Amino acid sequence: MSAPVIEKPALRAGAFGNAKALSCRECGHHVELGPHYACPECFGPLEIAYDFGTVTREQIEAGPRNIWRYKALLPVPDDIESSPNTEPGFTRLLKADNLAAELGLTRLWVKDDSTNPTNSFKDRVVACALSAARELGAKVFACPSTGNLANAVAAAGARAGIKTVVFIPSNLEQPKQVNSAVFTDSLVAVDGNYDDVNKLASEIAGEEGGWAFVNVNVRPFYAEGSKTLGYEIAEQLGWRLPDQVVIPVASGSQLTKVHKAFQELVELGLVEAKPYRIYGAQAEGCSPVSAAYKAGVDAIRPVKPDTIAKSLAIGNPADGIYVLDICRETGGAVEDVTDDEVRAGIVLLARTEGIFTETAGGTTVAVLKKLVETGQLDTSLETVVINTGHGLKTLDAVSGAVRPAATIAPTYAAFAATGIA
Amino acid sequence: MSAPVIEKPALRAGAFGNAKALSCRECGHHVELGPHYACPECFGPLEIAYDFGTVTREQIEAGPRNIWRYKALLPVPDDIESSPNTEPGFTRLLKADNLAAELGLTRLWVKDDSTNPTNSFKDRVVACALSAARELGAKVFACPSTGNLANAVAAAGARAGIKTVVFIPSNLEQPKQVNSAVFTDSLVAVDGNYDDVNKLASEIAGEEGGWAFVNVNVRPFYAEGSKTLGYEIAEQLGWRLPDQVVIPVASGSQLTKVHKAFQELVELGLVEAKPYRIYGAQAEGCSPVSAAYKAGVDAIRPVKPDTIAKSLAIGNPADGIYVLDICRETGGAVEDVTDDEVRAGIVLLARTEGIFTETAGGTTVAVLKKLVETGQLDTSLETVVINTGHGLKTLDAVSGAVRPAATIAPTYAAFAATGIA
Numbered sequence: 001m002s003a004p005v006i007e008k009p010a011l012r013a014g015a016f017g018n019a020k021a022l023s024c025r026e027c028g029h030h031v032e033l034g035p036h037y038a039c040p041e042c043f044g045p046l047e048i049a050y051d052f053g054t055v056t057r058e059q060i061e062a063g064p065r066n067i068w069r070y071k072a073l074l075p076v077p078d079d080i081e082s083s084p085n086t087e088p089g090f091t092r093l094l095k096a097d098n099l100a101a102e103l104g105l106t107r108l109w110v111k112d113d114s115t116n117p118t119n120s121f122k123d124r125v126v127a128c129a130l131s132a133a134r135e136l137g138a139k140v141f142a143c144p145s146t147g148n149l150a151n152a153v154a155a156a157g158a159r160a161g162i163k164t165v166v167f168i169p170s171n172l173e174q175p176k177q178v179n180s181a182v183f184t185d186s187l188v189a190v191d192g193n194y195d196d197v198n199k200l201a202s203e204i205a206g207e208e209g210g211w212a213f214v215n216v217n218v219r220p221f222y223a224e225g226s227k228t229l230g231y232e233i234a235e236q237l238g239w240r241l242p243d244q245v246v247i248p249v250a251s252g253s254q255l256t257k258v259h260k261a262f263q264e265l266v267e268l269g270l271v272e273a274k275p276y277r278i279y280g281a282q283a284e285g286c287s288p289v290s291a292a293y294k295a296g297v298d299a300i301r302p303v304k305p306d307t308i309a310k311s312l313a314i315g316n317p318a319d320g321i322y323v324l325d326i327c328r329e330t331g332g333a334v335e336d337v338t339d340d341e342v343r344a345g346i347v348l349l350a351r352t353e354g355i356f357t358e359t360a361g362g363t364t365v366a367v368l369k370k371l372v373e374t375g376q377l378d379t380s381l382e383t384v385v386i387n388t389g390h391g392l393k394t395l396d397a398v399s400g401a402v403r404p405a406a407t408i409a410p411t412y413a414a415f416a417a418t419g420i421a
Numbered sequence: 422m423s424a425p426v427i428e429k430p431a432l433r434a435g436a437f438g439n440a441k442a443l444s445c446r447e448c449g450h451h452v453e454l455g456p457h458y459a460c461p462e463c464f465g466p467l468e469i470a471y472d473f474g475t476v477t478r479e480q481i482e483a484g485p486r487n488i489w490r491y492k493a494l495l496p497v498p499d500d501i502e503s504s505p506n507t508e509p510g511f512t513r514l515l516k517a518d519n520l521a522a523e524l525g526l527t528r529l530w531v532k533d534d535s536t537n538p539t540n541s542f543k544d545r546v547v548a549c550a551l552s553a554a555r556e557l558g559a560k561v562f563a564c565p566s567t568g569n570l571a572n573a574v575a576a577a578g579a580r581a582g583i584k585t586v587v588f589i590p591s592n593l594e595q596p597k598q599v600n601s602a603v604f605t606d607s608l609v610a611v612d613g614n615y616d617d618v619n620k621l622a623s624e625i626a627g628e629e630g631g632w633a634f635v636n637v638n639v640r641p642f643y644a645e646g647s648k649t650l651g652y653e654i655a656e657q658l659g660w661r662l663p664d665q666v667v668i669p670v671a672s673g674s675q676l677t678k679v680h681k682a683f684q685e686l687v688e689l690g691l692v693e694a695k696p697y698r699i700y701g702a703q704a705e706g707c708s709p710v711s712a713a714y715k716a717g718v719d720a721i722r723p724v725k726p727d728t729i730a731k732s733l734a735i736g737n738p739a740d741g742i743y744v745l746d747i748c749r750e751t752g753g754a755v756e757d758v759t760d761d762e763v764r765a766g767i768v769l770l771a772r773t774e775g776i777f778t779e780t781a782g783g784t785t786v787a788v789l790k791k792l793v794e795t796g797q798l799d800t801s802l803e804t805v806v807i808n809t810g811h812g813l814k815t816l817d818a819v820s821g822a823v824r825p826a827a828t829i830a831p832t833y834a835a836f837a838a839t840g841i842a
Binding site for chain 1: 486487505507508511513515516518519533536537538539540561575576577578579580582586589591595596598599600602603604605606607608609610611612613617618620621624625628629767768771772773774775776777811812813814816819820823824825826827828829830831832833836837839841842
C-alpha cells in the first residue's frame with residue numbers, strides 16, 4: 001500500500017541518512033524507502049530500519065543545539081541543518097524538586113517540550129516529515145489536525161517555503177484557527193468532525209500526486225522524530241538512562257519511540273544498558289490502552305473520546321498494542337485520570353515548577369501522582385515525566401480553576417486587609 | 422534612595438559574582454550592592470559595575486545551555502545553576518532567508534525569545550532579579566504588570582519556592598489573568614489602571630520589609646538580564662558582532678543592555694571590535710523616543726499610549742534618552758509604525774519564517790521593513806532583528822487579519838473546486 005503517489009524523483013544519495021529501508025513491524029518484510037506506510041504483505045505498520053555504523057557521543061555533542069545533533073540516528077540527510085526548518089528540540093530537562101517533594105519522589109525531572117518552536121513536541125516529528133517530503137520531491141506539505149500538529153505543520157511549511165495545506169474542522173474555536181492561519185494562506189475549514197476531516201485528507205492523498213501528508217504517507221519518517229525525546233533525556237542526564245519514564249499516550253507512537261531511542265542508545269554503546277520502566281498516561285474519557293492494560297488483555301477496544309485532553313483523544317490508537325507490550329515488558333503500567341485530575345495536574349505543575357502545561361501534560365502529571373499513590377511507581381527511583389505541550393493552547397481547561405486571590409481598591413490599606421502580606 | 426527596605430542579611434561572599442558596586446549612570450557615584458535603584462546624590466539610575474577579570478570563550482561554552490553560561494558577566498553567584506530557576510535563554514538565532522528576500526536584505530537573522538520558558542525575554546531579566554532577591558534575603562518576590570512580566574515572575578517564583586505576589590489591573594482580560602494565576606495563589610487584582618497598580622506597588626514597597634519588586638528595588642540586577650540577548654547573538658554568530666540590530670523600545674532598557682553587552686564582549690576580547698548600528702522600534706501610538714529622534718532633540722516628551730502593542734506602551738520611558746544616544750552614536754535610528762503595520766509585521770514573520778510573534782515583535786519586524794524602505798538601514802549589511810515574545814499572548818491582534826482560505830463540505834469534489842490543489 002503506497003498512497004498517495006508522490007511522483008518518484010531521482011532520490012539523491014544519502015537522502016535518508018543511515019536509514020536503509022522500511023520494515024514491517026508485524027512481519028518484518030522490507031520495502032524500499034519512500035512514501036509508504038503500510039506493509040504490502042500484511043498491512044502492518046512500516047517503520048524505518050537503519051544501518052547506523054559507528055555513532056559517538058563526541059559526534060553528537062559537536063552538533064547543533066536542536067534535534068539535528070541526532071541526525072545520524074534519524075532518516076534525514078547529513079546536510080539537514082542547511083535546509084530551512086524550525087530547529088526544534090534540545091528543550092529543557094528541569095530537575096523538579098518541588099514536584100518531587102509534593103509527590104514523595106526521590107528524584108524527578110520534567111522534559112519540557114512546551115518551549116519548542118510552536119510549543120509542542122509535534123515540531124520534532126514534523127521536522128522529520130518535512131525532510132522526507134523535501135527529499136521525495138513533494139509539492140505540497142499537508143495534514144488534517146485540530147491543534148498542535150496543525151500549528152507545527154503550518155509553521156514548518158512557511159519556513160521551508162513549501163506550499164502547505166492544513167485541514168481543520170470548521171467548528172474549531174477561532175483562537176485555535178488563528179494559531180495556524182497566521183502561518184499559511186491555505187488553511188481549509190471542513191464542515192464536519194475530525195473523522196470527516198481525516199477521511200477527506202485520505203481521499204485527497206489518493207487523488208492528488210505530490211502531496212506529503214505528514215501523518216499519512218510520510219508517517220514512518222514523521223514518527224521517528226519522537227525518538228529525539230529519548231535521546232535528549234539520556235544525553236541531558238549525562239549519557240545515562242532514567243529508571244522510570246511517564247509518557248502520554250494518544251496514538252501511542254511517542255511512547256514506543258522513546259523506548260526505541262533508549263534501545264538504540266544501548267545498542268550503539270552510547271549509554272550503559274540498565275532496566276527501566278515505561279509508563280503510559282491517558283485521560284479516563286479516552287483510555288482504551290489503560291483499559292486493556294488493567295483488564296490484562298492484548299486487544300484494544302476502540303472508544304468514543306470524551307475528555308478535555310483533546311490532544312490525547314484518539315479513540316483507536318494505532319500503536320496501542322505496542323504500548324501495552326512495552327509497558328508490560330519493562331515493568332511499567334498504563335494509568336488514566338479524570339478530567340478534574342487533569343486540571344489539578346496542570347495547576348500542580350505550574351505551582352511547583354513554573355511550567356504551564358496543556359491538558360496532555362496535566363494528564364501525565366496527574367497519572368504520575370496516581371501511580372505513586374497506587375504504589376505502581378517506585379518513589380526511590382529516578383523518574384522523568386514528559387510535558388508535550390503548552391497551556392496557552394488549552395487556557396479554557398483551567399480558567400475556572402485559577403483566579404486572583406483578591407480584588408482590591410488601589411490603596412495600601414486595602415492590600416493590608418487581604419492578609420497576603 | 423533605597424526603598425523598599427530589605428532587611429539586611431549577612432550577604433555571603435560572591436553573592437553577586439563579579440559585580441562590585443552600583444554605579445550612577447548620570448554622576449558616576451558608587452553605592453554598595455543592595456536593593457537600591459536611584460543615586461543618593463543625583464537621583465540618576467543605578468546600574469551594576471563589575472570587575473570582570475578574565476573571561477574566556479571556552480569558559481562560557483562549557484557552561485549550561487541557558488543564560489547562566491554568561492554568569493561571569495552577570496550580578497549572580499557562581500553557583501547560580503544550583504538554585505531552582507526557569508533556566509531561560511540560549512534561544513534560537515534563526516537565519517531568516519525568506520524574510521530577507523521579501524525585504525531585499527542580504528543577510529538577516531531573527532533572535533527568537535518567544536521560545537523562552539514563559540515565552541518572552543522577561544524570563545531573562547526575572548531570573549536575574551530572582552537571584553538578587555534570594556541573595557538579599559527577600560521574603561516576597563513581586564511585580565506590578567499586565568502581561569509578560571507577570572507571567573515570568575509568577576512562574577519563576579513558583580519554581581524557586583518563594584512567596585510571589587503579582588499585581589494586575591482588575592479589568593485585565595481573563596485569559597491573561599489565567600496565564601499568571603495558574604502559577605500563584607497570590608495574584609492580586611487592583612481596581613484601577615496600570616498606573617494605579619504601579620503606584621500601589623511602590624506604596625507597598627515603602628511599607629513592607631523584605632519585598633523584592635523586580636522592576637523597582639532590584640531593578641539594576643533585573644535589567645542586567647537583557648545583556649544575555651547581546652551575548653547570545655554574538656556567540657551564536659560564531660563570536661562576532663552583527664552589523665545592524667533592530668530592537669523594540671518600551672522603557673528602552675533592553676536596547677541599552679544589548680549595546681552594553683556588545684561593548685563588554687569587545688572589552689573582554691571575546692569578539693573583535695567593529696562598527697555596528699543599533700535601531701529602536703516603537704509603535705506610532707506610543708513613540709516618544711522615535712518622535713524625539715526624528716525631531717533631533719534630546720528630551721523625551723511623555724505620551725499617553727494608544728496602541729495594540731501593549732507590551733511596548735510605556736509613555737515615559739526611563740531609558741529613552743540613552744536609547745537616543747546609542748542609536749545616534751552608532752549610526753542607527755529610531756522608527757515607528759502604525760497598528761496596521763504591526764499586524765502586517767506579525768503575519769509577515771509568521772508566513773516567511775514560521776515564527777508567531779506578539780505585537781511587540783510585529784512592531785519590530787514592521788520597523789525593519791520601514792527602515793529598509795526609507796533607506797535608513799543598509800540592506801547589504803548583516804542584520805539581526807529581536808523577537809521578544811509570543812503571538813499566543815496577543816491573539817486578538819491578528820484574529821481579524823487571518824482566516825481559512827475556504828470552508829468546504831467534507832468531499833474531494835468540494836476541495837477540488839477551491840483551486841487550492
